[in-house]
Amino acid sequence: MSALLEVDDLVTHFPIRAGLFKRTVGHVHAVDGVSLTVNERETVGVVGESGCGKTTFGRSLLRLIEPTSGGVRFRGEDVIGANKDRMRELRAQMQIVFQDPYASLNPRMPISDIVSEPLRIHGTSKGEAVKRAGELLAAVGLLPEHGNRYPHEFSGGQRQRIGIARALALNPSLIVLDEPVSALDVSVQAQVINLLEDLQNEFDLAYLFIAHDLSVVRHISDRVVVMYLGRVCEVADSATLYEAPSHPYTQSLLSAVPVPDPDIERSRRRIVLQGDIPSPANPPSGCRFRTRCPIVQEKCAAEVPPLVTFSPGQEVACHFPLKAGETLLDRIGSVDLAH
Amino acid sequence: MTDKIAPSPVVADAADLNELLGLADKPESLGRQAWNRFRRHKLAIVGSAMLLFLVASFWIGEFLSPYEIGETNVIDRKQGPSLSHPFGTDALGRDYFVRAMYGGQFSIRIALLTAVLATTLGTLVGAVSGYFAGWVDAVSNFVINVLLSVPLILVLIIFGREYGASPTAIAFLIAAISWTRAGRLVRAQVLQLKESEFVQAARAAGAGPGRIIFRHLLPNLVGTLLVEITLLAGTAIILESTLSFLGLGVQAPATTLGTLIDESAGNIDTAPWEVLIPGAIVTLIILSFNFIGDALRDALDPKSDSE
Amino acid sequence: MSSGPLLELNELGISFKSKRGMAAAVRGVSFSVERGESVAVVGESGSGKSVTALGLLGLLPKSAKITGSAKFNGEELVGLESSKMRAIRGKKISMIFQDPMTAFNPVYTIGDQIVEAMEEHGTAEGKAAMSRAAELLEMVGVPEPGQRVHQYPHEFSGGMRQRAMIAMAISNSPDLLIADEPTTALDVTVQAQVMEVLADIREESGAAMILITHDLGLVAGSADRVQVMYGGKIFERGPTNEVFYNPRNPYTQGLMSSMPRLDAVGERLIPIHGSPPSIMNMPEGCAFAPRCRFRQDVCDERSADLELVSDLHMTRCHLTAQLPDYVREGTKK
Numbered sequence: 019m020s021a022l023l024e025v026d027d028l029v030t031h032f033p034i035r036a037g038l039f040k041r042t043v044g045h046v047h048a049v050d051g052v053s054l055t056v057n058e059r060e061t062v063g064v065v066g067e068s069g070c071g072k073t074t075f076g077r078s079l080l081r082l083i084e085p086t087s088g089g090v091r092f093r094g095e096d097v098i099g100a101n102k103d104r105m106r107e108l109r110a111q112m113q114i115v116f117q118d119p120y121a122s123l124n125p126r127m128p129i130s131d132i133v134s135e136p137l138r139i140h141g142t143s144k145g146e147a148v149k150r151a152g153e154l155l156a157a158v159g160l161l162p163e164h165g166n167r168y169p170h171e172f173s174g175g176q177r178q179r180i181g182i183a184r185a186l187a188l189n190p191s192l193i194v195l196d197e198p199v200s201a202l203d204v205s206v207q208a209q210v211i212n213l214l215e216d217l218q219n220e221f222d223l224a225y226l227f228i229a230h231d232l233s234v235v236r237h238i239s240d241r242v243v244v245m246y247l248g249r250v251c252e253v254a255d256s257a258t259l260y261e262a263p264s265h266p267y268t269q270s271l272l273s274a275v276p277v278p279d280p281d282i283e284r285s286r287r288r289i290v291l292q293g294d295i296p297s298p299a300n301p302p303s304g305c306r307f308r309t310r311c312p313i314v315q316e317k318c319a320a321e322v323p324p325l326v327t328f329s330p331g332q333e334v335a336c337h338f339p340l341k342a343g344e345t346l347l348d349r350i351g352s353v354d355l356a357h
Numbered sequence: 358m359t360d361k362i363a364p365s366p367v368v369a370d371a372a373d374l375n376e377l378l379g380l381a382d383k384p385e386s387l388g389r390q391a392w393n394r395f396r397r398h399k400l401a402i403v404g405s406a407m408l409l410f411l412v413a414s415f416w417i418g419e420f421l422s423p424y425e426i427g428e429t430n431v432i433d434r435k436q437g438p439s440l441s442h443p444f445g446t447d448a449l450g451r452d453y454f455v456r457a458m459y460g461g462q463f464s465i466r467i468a469l470l471t472a473v474l475a476t477t478l479g480t481l482v483g484a485v486s487g488y489f490a491g492w493v494d495a496v497s498n499f500v501i502n503v504l505l506s507v508p509l510i511l512v513l514i515i516f517g518r519e520y521g522a523s524p525t526a527i528a529f530l531i532a533a534i535s536w537t538r539a540g541r542l543v544r545a546q547v548l549q550l551k552e553s554e555f556v557q558a559a560r561a562a563g564a565g566p567g568r569i570i571f572r573h574l575l576p577n578l579v580g581t582l583l584v585e586i587t588l589l590a591g592t593a594i595i596l597e598s599t600l601s602f603l604g605l606g607v608q609a610p611a612t613t614l615g616t617l618i619d620e621s622a623g624n625i626d627t628a629p630w631e632v633l634i635p636g637a638i639v640t641l642i643i644l645s646f647n648f649i650g651d652a653l654r655d656a657l658d659p660k661s662d663s664e
Numbered sequence: 665m666s667s668g669p670l671l672e673l674n675e676l677g678i679s680f681k682s683k684r685g686m687a688a689a690v691r692g693v694s695f696s697v698e699r700g701e702s703v704a705v706v707g708e709s710g711s712g713k714s715v716t717a718l719g720l721l722g723l724l725p726k727s728a729k730i731t732g733s734a735k736f737n738g739e740e741l742v743g744l745e746s747s748k749m750r751a752i753r754g755k756k757i758s759m760i761f762q763d764p765m766t767a768f769n770p771v772y773t774i775g776d777q778i779v780e781a782m783e784e785h786g787t788a789e790g791k792a793a794m795s796r797a798a799e800l801l802e803m804v805g806v807p808e809p810g811q812r813v814h815q816y817p818h819e820f821s822g823g824m825r826q827r828a829m830i831a832m833a834i835s836n837s838p839d840l841l842i843a844d845e846p847t848t849a850l851d852v853t854v855q856a857q858v859m860e861v862l863a864d865i866r867e868e869s870g871a872a873m874i875l876i877t878h879d880l881g882l883v884a885g886s887a888d889r890v891q892v893m894y895g896g897k898i899f900e901r902g903p904t905n906e907v908f909y910n911p912r913n914p915y916t917q918g919l920m921s922s923m924p925r926l927d928a929v930g931e932r933l934i935p936i937h938g939s940p941p942s943i944m945n946m947p948e949g950c951a952f953a954p955r956c957r958f959r960q961d962v963c964d965e966r967s968a969d970l971e972l973v974s975d976l977h978m979t980r981c982h983l984t985a986q987l988p989d990y991v992r993e994g995t996k997k
Binding site for chain 2: 077106110116122127170181187
């Protein structure tokens, strides 16, 4: 598998302006140095909670938000420095599906136009584009006849399918999926997840799957990146992440996810973190997780832990990572964490 | 022990699929839905009826009247309303009804022309400054603020004297001053809309600013703009009438409702109908525009369906 | 003190006026809640779960028509006059909403609003009320409660606001808490904190809880009994273990099979086709029939009645006896 997308220390800061002359008084450190690789036909999941920067990260890759610094290379070619024309061509290769099925489709355009618009932008004739739109709609489980209907006539799950059809229009190699199923009913989420898996096989797609739902990410991803406050805590393949998570945040996150199994839920000992997630406008020094970390030490405030290889296929950014099979509760002994 | 059933596939043909997906039988655009809501709205019915009646009277009334607009008849001058002259005659013996109808025509024409011009200019400026932001926005904001600070009436008076001879010139003049409201409105909406995910999606597909503004932003503003046009039309009539009343607007022999009021203001004791009639007509026109504008605003708000 | 259940719903029906006539959001819901127990009402959009709770407390617009019965401690809530309803709301039955930002008034401090809740029901007044408010904030785990009690809602984070809402809800020691999607808007680590607070509070005060949610994981962890709602009706109900390990309704089975689980190896999910119906478009007969893999003609004609599967476990399906057993696919050994 060759590297399709390489991200190198990507940083995206938003200036905070205040005062009469809109001076910059600070920055929101939305993405603060993220590096990762996505290979052909692979699914890389990106998880994290509020303020972790995953959505900004996804949009920065496509330059929908301009990154502040860092490198993004697609098949070896520089994306950040690409000029307008080259960017337009690159955009045909990297597409995006958004979270909100109600806001991601223009309410005034019939869906055939919505799906074929990328083709029209890139010079396809109207007739050819309409034909292709019909094929795309069929590929996502709708009918070509539905093309002359409007978005409001469809349910959330169907609109997401339309959004996916649009993303497929230009035959991209990579699709960034920004919380594609979070806004859908449970019974509909599985439809879209299965559809994404099928399309991936049919069209040789790579996915960057951004979500906060760990269960969904675990299910669909080959590898998972865990983000916290703009930085990467851990990168591991799916199985390792679940069976041998090494970063204290990863363990806490996994521990917090409810599982629909009453016996398991009743018998598990949950790690409940104290405190709130700090603001990305004012992140803690050193390791960003230190303010809530149950095993924090002095070193954590002083030095930023680098992302290093911990085991084959697993990288962790922690000064005191947990070994395979070791849990936070083991490390702390019998101290009751909750209060 | 009962036999267990095996599951069977859920979807068969297109009809099944439509039922499954919950789609209505025929596509219905948002425009059609809004039109239906508008049609049923009480204010819409009243306002449209009034406006249609007025417009029809102006043109048909003039056509039907046996008198010419400039036809003077010194013998019958200064008569009150009568059978042969429903609105009476003026100082020069001209039939007032014809003059009022003629005036109505002009007032409506000027009002609509102004409203369309102002809204178009406002939309262009608003869309561009909202979309590009940055210094473009800063400059246009400055210009708008200056325009808003200048007393409208004074400007109209000064320029009206110089250029205000023809109705078209008046329309342009008033539009040049009143476009700022539409401009602000469009700018605010564009600022908000351009962050929508469907606009981001268009950018992600490689769309340039032109396509985004004309295919994505403006179509979603149509409703707001229609409302703005109707309300501006009402304002335009007031401004034009005021100008004409001050003698600075349209000049003779052109007639608008404002000039009629101007001419007859002095006679309010002796011939009150000469003032009241054009005044009443102006009021009715403005009311009907306002009703239509309000009804349009309600009709375009999709939430009004769920009550 | 009555000896019956704390809350008993009987054929509760709620309809709304719409352009096309009355649209029924809740179509005959019956269940009961005993003192101290935790009952979950699970459903997706259009199931009617939130409307049921709002209807109970008289929080729906006047145009809503409510039929059937909802007895709280033997007293009928449906059609109860507003002054009596207000005496119950916030005192005997408290509600916790999904979005704490809109549930609090932004121009008053958190402390003032908790105090108001207490003064309204005569629980405490003035200074005593304010110090009780600070105590409550401490109970729900808000740090520095003495200071925080004088802060405004926007100065609290999402999780803190939710805790403050819980504090306000328990300020008058209610017998029943209704939590409507209390953690949907929160991050998962914060969700764990808030669910823990709810569990502790309930243990201390003995209040019963109705948890309204779409998250089956939450239900598994905190509910004694579950009601699964679909299309305005209860499709299956019973003790949590029963419903999760032996679901006897195609909808429930479908839900269980379609959820990706953290502890499962990545087997293919089995989705339920189509989407939940909107209340304007409810099918004739069984609401789930268009999406059901076991659909028969009788299902299109009429909806089934609730039938017993075993002690306390009931399901609404014409084909209960013939449904295959539910096997959890792809579970780790």
